[in-house]
Amino acid sequence: MQGGREGSWKYARSTKTVSTLTGWLNHMTSNLKYLAPNSRPQMSFQPIQGKILQQGKRGISRVLVSAKIKRKRIVTWGIRVDKMSSSLVTFTDKDTYQNIFDPERYLHTYYNPKSGIFVVDGYLDFALKKLHEYFTTRGVKGKTLIDIGQGPTMYQNLSACEAFDEIIGADYTDRNREYYERSLRNEPGTFDWSNLIQKVCDLEGKGTSVEEKKQKLKNTVKKTLKCDVLKSNPLEPLVLPKVDCVISLGCLGYACSDLDTYRNVLKNLSSLLKIGGNIIIAEVLNCNSYLSGGKRFFSLVLTEEFMRSAITEMGFEIVDLEVSYRKYDKDQFCKYDSSLLVLARKVRDV
Ligand SMILES: C[S@@+](CC[C@H](N)C(=O)[O-])C[C@H]1O[C@@H](n2cnc3c(N)ncnc32)[C@H](O)[C@@H]1O
Incomplete structure (x- = not known):
């Protein structure tokens, strides 16, 4: 995206026609900083509202955007947008996930023990360490845990299976649920998690073998269910008794087209949880x-500030929140600057 000044208007120019404000506003979260004069690179913007004032024949629009800077100042920008940024990806809806998301290729790109992006950039070690901490010293435990948007991955359940009697996996796509179940059964040709399982056994320090951990996980994951986080009851038509813990790793930012939807989805997940339960x-x-x-799949631009405020607004109390900066960020697959793990306790229904 190129930026510049036109009188009191800022403008952004690139290659796609503006069609809706949804998604564009989120994109501006990361791009406003380049348009803002005297802005520091680390300054983060959180768009809070926007409306299209004028839309021309060739997609030229005047857009009014209010944005919060670092929770303090609210600025309102008038922005002329000729075309949307070519790097802006339109929202990937759940049916596109159902039709085109390929579990094996996803696992190979992001979790391959040698070259996986989440392996080399440090996300996976960070996530395993935090999950171990949450399910041991932080005391997160109970009867039932629901893993929302599990995808085809099982790293997120390796510590949890020691702290819960049962885990219920849930995802929108049939292929991801099937792949997860095949991995649990250790079917030939499925992704080999042994390296990671060994790391978790080492963190636990109880001398558990990889085979024992695989068996423990298999015994604890009782079922995998279809879910849609966008529904007020994500497990509809099933109505389950409220559970002690809900986890969702790397799902909500892809399932939501905008920040308001993200807040709503937190409310939907909260409906599955007991008061006092953990997310x-x-x-x-x-x-x-x-x-x-x-x-290329859409990702909602999220910031630490937004996550803190959305989680709190939706009736949770943050117990722990940690951000880890990427060790390696030269790839073109997934451009992000850091990852965030948060543990929060449900204090009220919203
Ligand atoms: C990038 S994958 C993440 C998988 C895994 N949790 C991980 O940490 O790598 C995103 C997941 O979100 C799921 N998903 C997308 N939209 C969804 C929706 N509306 N409801 C439930 N799951 C959804 C996809 O099927 C996919 O499994």
Whole structure:
């Protein structure tokens, strides 16, 4: 995106026609800083509202955006947008996930023990360390845990299976749920998690073998269910008794088209939880898309400030929140600057 000044208007120019404000506003979270004079690179903007004032034949629009800077000042920008940024990816809806998300290619790109992006850039070590901490010293335990947007991955359940009697996996796509179940059964040709399982056994320090951990996980994951986080009851038509813990790693930022939807989805997940129950969320920050299987998928631009305020507004009390900066960020697959793990306790219904 190129930026410049036109009288009191800022303008941004690039290659796609503006069609809606949804998504564009989120994109501006990361791009306003380049348009703002005297802005420091680390300054983070959180768009709070926007409306299209005028839309021309060739997609030229005047857009009014209010943005919060670092929770203090609210500035209002008048922005002329000729075309949307070519790097802006339109929202990937759940049916596109159902049709094109390929579990094997996703796992190979992000979790391959040698070259996986989340392995080399440090996300995976960070997530395993935090999950171990939450399910041991932080005392997160109970009867039932629901893993929302589990995808085809199992790293997120390796510590949890020691602290809960049962884990219920949940994802929108049939292929991801099937792949997860096949991995649990250790079917030939499925992704080999042994390296990671060994790391978790080492963190636990109880001398558990990789085979014992695999068996423990298999015994604890009782079922995998279809879910849609966008529904007020994500497990509809099933109505389950409220549970002790909900986790969602690397899902919500891809399932939501805008920040208001993200807040609503937190409310939807909260409806599955008992008061006093825990929610654990992982997200990559300042990311607008990721590549998997040759396709580019939308990512909602999230910031630490937004996550803190949304989680609190939706009836949770933050117990722990940590941000980890990427060790390696030269890849073109997934451009993000940091990842965030948060543990929060439900204090009220909203
Ligand atoms: C990038 S994958 C993440 C998988 C895994 N949790 C991880 O940490 O790598 C995003 C997941 O979100 C799921 N998803 C997307 N939209 C969803 C929705 N509306 N409801 C539930 N899951 C959704 C996809 O099917 C996919 O498994």
